[in-house]
Amino acid sequence: MLRINGNRLCEKLFEMAKIGATTKGGVCRVALTEQDKLGRDLFIKWCLEIDCVVDIDQLGNIFARRLGRNNAAPAVMIGSHLDSQPTGGKYDGVLGVLAGLEVLHTLHDANIVTDVPLEIVSWTNEEGARFSPAMVASGVFAGEFSLDFAYNREDKVGTKLLDALVEIGYKGKSEVGNRKYKATFELHIEQGPILEAAKKSVGIVTGVQGIRWYNLLLNGKETHAGPSPMSFRKDPMLTLSRLLPRIFELTKIHGPDAKVTVGYINAFPGVRNTVPGYLDISVDMRHPCEEILFKMHQDLTAIVNVEKHIDQDVGHLELVWYSPPVMFDTGCIEAVKKATEKLAIPSMEIVSGAGHDAVYISKVAPTSMIFIPCTDGLSHNELEHAEKVDIINGTNVLLAAVLEMANDCDLEFRN
Amino acid sequence: MLRINGNRLCEKLFEMAKIGATTKGGVCRVALTEQDKLGRDLFIKWCLEIDCVVDIDQLGNIFARRLGRNNAAPAVMIGSHLDSQPTGGKYDGVLGVLAGLEVLHTLHDANIVTDVPLEIVSWTNEEGARFSPAMVASGVFAGEFSLDFAYNREDKVGTKLLDALVEIGYKGKSEVGNRKYKATFELHIEQGPILEAAKKSVGIVTGVQGIRWYNLLLNGKETHAGPSPMSFRKDPMLTLSRLLPRIFELTKIHGPDAKVTVGYINAFPGVRNTVPGYLDISVDMRHPCEEILFKMHQDLTAIVNVEKHIDQDVGHLELVWYSPPVMFDTGCIEAVKKATEKLAIPSMEIVSGAGHDAVYISKVAPTSMIFIPCTDGLSHNELEHAEKVDIINGTNVLLAAVLEMANDCDLEFRN
Incomplete structure (x- = not known):
């Protein structure tokens, strides 16, 4: 059975964590700052190394596309965010983006081509730490906010989001929201204590409270x-x-x-x-x-x-x-569940307590999430930690779920 | 029966309220500011007009003495304070000082000489609004704090109490606390709702909670x-x-x-x-x-x-x-009570809820207080108000109580 490369993923996680690294072992890579720009640059470099086509929309959302057999068909998307809280951790958001990259890298190395194309997305300003509200860019993508509303968000010193976006050179040309997806997945640390207490490596997220x-x-x-x-x-x-x-x-x-x-x-x-x-x-x-x-x-x-x-x-x-509560797509949930069963990974169904980009995306595409435990449920904290075994398990589940949705059958998934 | 001159007292109250007057009808005469200096100057001018001997101690406490028949004997004292909260009222503190002045003025006009001398005292920095703690000068007088402690109190911008005292020219020469009193009284607004609700003009204050x-x-x-x-x-x-x-x-x-x-x-x-x-x-x-x-x-x-x-x-x-709770002197309480009875003023016993200079003074001299109602119990507020009838009643009770304690018998009090 095809497996991701856990060492390579963790190396990239730690490489990314150097950008905005704090003395306490955390990360300060606040949206649309110089650190955010450096993080984006590195991510794009890695995407290009595995032959992805990179596109940036008018809100700085980054789309890295791996072509499939039928490139007119809606893609299967893996998305999360690279920005952090001012005293954030090494996993919140960035894990979901780099796990997506690792999934594509694994397919790249194995020369596997999926039926539909695949995309990794890094959403701008998920945290809302600099520009309120949180998840504003995925919100615009899903039609929840207007582009103008997002552009006019101001940080504490009165800088508009649009100006910050232009400043770091990440205002792209693509229209926000003009992409269709067959399925989307977001891998994220739980940010709560449930999986750890239940000794489960993966949470099959059925919705958001x-x-x-x-x-x-x-x-x-x-x-x-x-x-x-x-x-x-x-x-x-x-x-x-x-x-x-x-x-x-x-x-x-x-x-x-x-x-x-x-x-x-x-x-x-x-x-x-x-x-x-x-x-x-x-x-x-x-x-x-x-x-x-x-x-x-x-x-x-x-x-x-x-x-x-x-x-x-x-x-x-x-x-x-x-x-309102969000119920994720039953097809996507089922794909995740099936993946945990195939891989025999200890898992449980769980409802997300916090908001994520996936909440907005679920309004315009079939969506679900995969959680992995984080130590003591600690997040938005420089001491945030996730175990390597859970990172590997979660990313393998992501790989399997993505392949499940990206192919008519799961032949390529077999070893 | 001898009575104070209510119009004269209220004229002086309003004259004093012009110093530091606020637009909302209150007073800003914070301790050891230029406004406080102007208030002290005016008070001393008034004391000199009725032939008092004025002395100032090393903490700027002002003592205006009216001689009696036996000037070696401990005086009867009437004290309160001229400083206010930043958004204070026209009555808190100043009423007690000017009521004392009016009592002495009344005796002056009637050519009445008491057995023991009388003194009016204005204590420095009662409010504690600029220099914490409150009542620091009466506290030093009573031995509760050292003079050095008081001198080294600092306001928000780091100015020491001593420097502010010197700045306004009110650091006197007399040692703090070197005076003995036979009895002391403080007239004050209640700063609470009890007298008003009970429709009593005067509160016989038995102690402080x-x-x-x-x-x-x-x-x-x-x-x-x-x-x-x-x-x-x-x-x-x-x-x-x-x-x-x-x-x-x-x-x-x-x-x-x-x-x-x-x-x-x-x-x-x-x-x-x-x-x-x-x-x-x-x-x-x-x-x-x-x-x-x-x-x-x-x-x-x-x-x-x-x-x-x-x-x-x-x-x-x-x-x-x-x-700890303070129980005032039974002799002083009795003198106040007897005065309300003689004058047939609606009164009741009451315990003070707030601290006053009288609390410290009660540690070194027989002491009690006289309260009058204030509208809605409002104090430390520019809208603070007391009715003229209550001001007159309270000051007449003060006059009678002072005479009761300042003479062996109360012959002079008779008309």
């Missing part, structure tokens, strides 16, 4: 902590003391896949001896099932409404973002 | 809000959801005089889609009774310890400041 983001404002009356008896106060912390247990209780009510995160509780004025005038609280709720996530939304609203019945002016719950 | 300040640190593990199931998380917000109701419950357990304030809950990193790595929480507990406040302390410790039994690394409760 839905997300609801809320701003919860709780009103109070700013009062000196000394003179006012409790009965005279309007204290939003007291309201919070009733709400917080009920909000977390939602994770018990709605089962083990329900997640609730309160990231901050900002008190104003936020001084020790003053009852806050108001609290600004974030609530992040997630669930893989749209109906259950909606029920959680109803319950959260009801919890706040109970307080409103006591005090009309208690505050306000506002839904600020909703990303 | 004790204060315990805590830092509560709750540990978590920084985790992406997406991938980690709830059962994998170490979420300090979840710990908080158990602790917060129990902390506020202490006010129910320990009765209507118990106060608990949580001024801030700072989450780190404090972003929407990350389980916080830790929370930094302030807890302010107050009670007029030392034993009950200690019981509250024990209960709070026990509440945190319950969590420690579940997780040794749950966090840490640290007492960062303790100010």
